[in-house]
Structures are given as structure tokens and as C-alpha cells.
Amino acid sequence: MVKVAVMGYGTIGSGVVEILEKNAARIRKTSGEDLEVKYVLDVREFEGDPIHSKIVHDYQIIAKDPEIRVVVETMGGVEPAYTFVKAMLEAGKHVTTSNKALVADKGAELIALAKEKNVNFLFEASVGGGIPIIRPLMSSITGDEIVEISGIVNGTTNYMLTKMTNEGLAFDEVLKEAQAKGYAEKDPTADVEGYDACRKIAILTSIVCGQQVNYQDIHTEGITKITPTDIMYAKEMGRAIKLLATSRQTNDGYVAMVAPFLIPASHPLYNVNDVFNAIFVKGNMLGDSMFYGSGAGKLPTASAVVGDIVDMVKHMNMHITLNWDAEPVTLADYKTNETRFFVRTKASKEEISNTFGKVEFVDIEELADEIGFVTETMSESAYEEKAANLSSVLQMIRFH
Numbered sequence: 001m002v003k004v005a006v007m008g009y010g011t012i013g014s015g016v017v018e019i020l021e022k023n024a025a026r027i028r029k030t031s032g033e034d035l036e037v038k039y040v041l042d043v044r045e046f047e048g049d050p051i052h053s054k055i056v057h058d059y060q061i062i063a064k065d066p067e068i069r070v071v072v073e074t075m076g077g078v079e080p081a082y083t084f085v086k087a088m089l090e091a092g093k094h095v096t097t098s099n100k101a102l103v104a105d106k107g108a109e110l111i112a113l114a115k116e117k118n119v120n121f122l123f124e125a126s127v128g129g130g131i132p133i134i135r136p137l138m139s140s141i142t143g144d145e146i147v148e149i150s151g152i153v154n155g156t157t158n159y160m161l162t163k164m165t166n167e168g169l170a171f172d173e174v175l176k177e178a179q180a181k182g183y184a185e186k187d188p189t190a191d192v193e194g195y196d197a198c199r200k201i202a203i204l205t206s207i208v209c210g211q212q213v214n215y216q217d218i219h220t221e222g223i224t225k226i227t228p229t230d231i232m233y234a235k236e237m238g239r240a241i242k243l244l245a246t247s248r249q250t251n252d253g254y255v256a257m258v259a260p261f262l263i264p265a266s267h268p269l270y271n272v273n274d275v276f277n278a279i280f281v282k283g284n285m286l287g288d289s290m291f292y293g294s295g296a297g298k299l300p301t302a303s304a305v306v307g308d309i310v311d312m313v314k315h316m317n318m319h320i321t322l323n324w325d326a327e328p329v330t331l332a333d334y335k336t337n338e339t340r341f342f343v344r345t346k347a348s349k350e351e352i353s354n355t356f357g358k359v360e361f362v363d364i365e366e367l368a369d370e371i372g373f374v375t376e377t378m379s380e381s382a383y384e385e386k387a388a389n390l391s392s393v394l395q396m397i398r399f400h
């Protein structure tokens with residue numbers, strides 16, 4: 001029998017308890033042990049709920065109980081999660097977390113601590129919800145240089161963009177729906193401003209380069225400025241607007257960014273809709289591969305946490321080596337990144353051509369007082385320089 005504690009009984013934590021109960025027989029078979037949730041740490045009491053008898057408010061009760069071998073952290077945010085997780089690892093307990101803010105910020109340090117204590121710190125659920133992506137990168141695609149890792153890694157914004165595109169719904173309305181479905185972060189700013197995707201691409205890049213990537217170094221734009229007019233243009237061009245998190249190896253190191261992109265129907269991420277996430281991985285030997293599945297939500301994310309629990313139970317006396325050193329890596333400047341740019345402007349065609357040279361115009365009849373155009377491929381800094389000379393820029397979206 002392995003006794004487990006769950007820290008944070010919100011959407012994901014309650015999902016973990018539900019799966020451990022519902023799939024107990026299956027989990028016993030795959031892990032070789034019976035699992036029992038002994039404590040649930042939360043500030044709330046949950047009176048009248050069967051979980052009430054397991055609720056504790058002091059994390060030290062868990063840290064000091066030698067019966068607890070495995071701890072689940074599903075609280076979110078860096079503090080107090082970091083203090084609690086550190087205390088658990090120091091007490092020789094295995095920890096799994098779904099918390100990308102914690103992993104992006106303290107991942108290398110917590111992995112090192114887990115190694116020192118001969119336990120495990122796993123975090124499959126921190127990226128891509130239920131999609132297995134961390135374990136394949138850590139254990140399967142280990143003989144390759146990963147030259148690109150990019151994808152749709154935020155379920156909330158993908159759900160919102162899909163609804164805005166297909167149903168013509170307004171931003172606020174679709175955000176409320178995503179929150180009601182349990183996809184969004186406690187503060188949805190993290191989703192819509194791209195911060196959540198930024199933490200996730202920082203984690204993925206850290207794993208593929210084996211060093212700490214500071215998320216603060218990643219240029220990040222969210223979807224708050226995307227309007228129904230942008231979606232109209234996207235449709236006119238047979239494209240979709242997707243919030244992409246990308247990381248590519250260049251001669252100057254990895255270049256990473258999070259931003260909305262206009263992608264064509266032929267792009268593998270075009271049909272990734274609703275809450276689904278997909279992560280594209282290009283290895284120098286493997287070539288292309290894609291990981292696709294439910295990117296957020298209670299049970300998919302909890303499923304990834306439970307997968308980690310089973311892995312830890314199977315490696316109770318052994319630290320699983322994870323290649324992620326604390327030494328920070330210097331990312332290449334995103335301004336050197338080359339792409340095409342879609343721009344909406346009130347400027348004349350003549351002014352546009354004089355400023356940007358050869359462009360493709362996108363004229364929508366109903367939009368009399370503006371015009372869209374797509375530039376040739378150029379660096380971010382070249383675009384910025386030219387755009388500064390244009391008399392009006394209503395919108396810019398990168399064009400894949």
C-alpha cells in the first residue's frame with residue numbers, strides 16, 4: 001500500500017482523487033501497489049463532502065508523516081507551492097505537479113533536490129494537459145537533437161479562438177465558457193496574455209536543450225488584441241489564427257516566442273481546435289512528429305498526474321534521471337527570427353508598397369476604410385523598422 005497526499009483540491013486535485021478511486025483496479029495492476037489518498041491539503045473544509053475527513057491545512061503534517069511516499073501538487077502558482085514541494089522532497093517524498101509556473105521557475109532546482117534525495121520530481125501534466133509530451137522527450141526521443149518544438153499549448157485560448165471563428169462569439173463570452181469548463185487558470189490573464197503558453201514553451205525548451213530557459217527571456221504576445229475583423233481577414237485568406245508557442249534551434253541558439261499566427265489549412269496545427277493542444281517536434285534524426293490530445297480540463301490533466309504517480313510508485317527507490325541543468329541558457333534574440341507579416345492599415349496601397357516593397361494585398365469589400373497586406377519574409381527587426389514608417393498600423397499578425 002502506498003499512501004498519497006494531494007496538495008490543492010481544485011479542478012485538477014479533485015480529478016486526481018476521482019481517477020485514483022474510479023480506476024483503482026487498473027492502477028493497482030499497472031503500478032503493482034494499492035494507492036490510498038491519506039491527506040488533502042486545502043484552505044477550505046469541504047464540509048459534507050466525503051473528502052472532508054482527509055482535509056488538513058498544515059503542509060507540515062504531510063511532510064512529517066513517514067507513511068506518505070507520494071505527494072501531488074495541484075495548487076498552482078509559485079508560492080506557496082514551491083515551499084511545500086521543497087519540504088516534501090527534503091522529507092524524501094516523491095512529488096508530481098501539474099503546476100507549470102512552478103516547473104518553469106524552479107524545475108531545475110527541484111529536479112536536483114529530488115536527485116540528491118533519491119526520489120522523483122515529475123511534471124507531465126504541466127505541459128499539454130493530458131498529452132504525454134514530457135516523458136517522450138525525457139525518455140524516448142533522447143538520441144536526437146531537437147531542432148524545433150512548437151505548438152498550441154494553451155487550451156483556453158484555442159477554445160476561445162475556435163469559438164470566435166466558428167460561432168462569431170465575442171471574446172468575453174467565450175472566456176466565460178472556457179472558465180466554466182475548468183480550462184482556464186485561476187486568473188485567466190495568464191491564458192489570454194500568453195503567460196501560460198510562455199511557461200510551457202520555457203519548460204519544453206529547457207528539456208530539449210537540457211538547461212534552464214528563463215521564461216522572462218521569451219517574447220510573449222497573447223490573444224487579447226485579436227478582433228472579429230482579424231478573423232474575417234483570416235477566413236478571407238483561408239487561414240486560421242492560432243496562438244503558437246515556438247522554439248527553434250538556430251546558429252545562435254534556440255529562438256523562442258509565443259504569439260498569434262495566421263496558419264494555412266495545409267498546416268498540421270490548422271485543425272487543432274477547441275481545447276485540444278498539439279505539439280510538433282522535429283528531431284535531427286527522427287524528422288517530424290506530432291503529439292495531440294486534450295490540453296486542459298479536469299480529468300485529462302489529472303490523468304497525466306496519475307501517470308506520474310504510477311511511474312513514481314514503480315521507481316520508489318530510484319531517481320529517474322532528467323536532463324535539465326540549472327545553468328541558464330542564452331536564447332537567440334527573437335528579433336532575428338524571420339517570418340512573413342500580415343498587417344491591417346488605413347494607409348494607401350502606394351504608401352504600403354513604398355514602405356514594404358512587394359506585398360500581397362487583402363481587400364475586403366465591407367471594410368471600406370482599411371486594407372490588409374502580407375509582407376515578404378523578413379526579420380522581426382526589419383518589420384518593426386518598416387512598420388514605424390507606415391502612417392497607420394491597425395494590427396499585425398505573423399503569417400506562417
Ligand code: HSE
Nearest residue numbers: 154155156184185296
Ligand atoms: N489554463 C491552461 C490551458 C490549463 O488552458 O491550457 C492547462 O495547462
